Amino acid sequence: RKEVEQDPGPFNVPEGATVAFNCTYSNSASQSFFWYRQDCRKEPKLLMSVYSSGNEDGRFTAQLNRASQYISLLIRDSKLSDSATYLCVVKVVHPSGTYKYIFGTGTRLKVLA
Amino acid sequence: EAQVTQNPRYLITVTGKKLTVTCSQNMNHEYMSWYRQDPGLGLRQIYYSMNVEVTDKGDVPEGYKVSRKEKRNFPLILESPSPNQTSLYFCASSLAGGGYTFGSGTRLTVV
Numbered sequence: 001r002k003e004v005e006q007d008p009g010p011f012n013v014p015e016g017a018t019v020a021f022n023c024t025y026s027n028s029a030s031q032s033f034f035w036y037r038q039d040c041r042k043e044p045k046l047l048m049s050v051y052s053s054g055n056e057d058g059r060f061t062a063q064l065n066r067a068s069q070y071i072s073l074l075i076r077d078s079k080l081s082d083s084a085t086y087l088c089v090v091k092v093v094h095p096s097g098t099y100k101y102i103f104g105t106g107t108r109l110k111v112l113a
Numbered sequence: 114e115a116q117v118t119q120n121p122r123y124l125i126t127v128t129g130k131k132l133t134v135t136c137s138q139n140m141n142h143e144y145m146s147w148y149r150q151d152p153g154l155g156l157r158q159i160y161y162s163m164n165v166e167v168t169d170k171g172d173v174p175e176g177y178k179v180s181r182k183e184k185r186n187f188p189l190i191l192e193s194p195s196p197n198q199t200s201l202y203f204c205a206s207s208l209a210g211g212g213y214t215f216g217s218g219t220r221l222t223v224v
Contacts, residue, residue: 049212087156089213100158101158
């Protein structure tokens with residue numbers, strides 16, 4: 001089982017739609033959570049961190065459920081420019097103090113005119 | 114401008130010819146890492162470094178070496194590249210606890 005799992009999609013949605021992605025993680029030592037956006041053949045870019053209380057940035061809302069070990073990303077009023085792959089990232093801290101970031105394989109979103 | 118700079122952006126090389134991909138960041142980040150990205154497999158960590166002279170293996174370290182002699186630089190070395198190392202490579206850096214800033218990527222083809 002992968003440490004971070006995402007539905008690969010693609011999610012094809014019309015402009016203006018609301019779309020939600022989920023991501024599950026298996027390591028209980030996961031401490032920090034992020035959503036990244038990656039356009040084709042480009043580098044991933046940080047979209048938002050995910051906080052325990054949930055957080056919003058414009059049309060984007062991120063939620064964390066530690067009990068069920070999943071995080072979600074909600075995009076409201078989708079724009080054509082939102083078409084991209086969305087990567088879920090989890091930071092796992094080891095007892096030694098070292099840490100690593102683990103990426104999901106991404107969910108592809110295509111917003112249609 | 115705060116950034117991670119990778120070079121080269123594109124590289125075609127032959128099997129067995131040693132190569133180095135450079136990575137430099139200007140944000141004074143402690144943590145740096147190398148990833149490779151392959152279709153269907155996502156981003157897989159090759160090596161990471163928590164600070165100067167501290168490096169550790171990621172999930173797919175075989176065939177790669179790294180060094181961290183200065184905080185800003187974290188080169189990736191392929192001593193004897195093979196075709197299965199053809200991939201898109203990303204360098205990234207972060208402050209402890211923060212998210213990553215990625216370089217623009219290096220597309221490597223080994224023939």
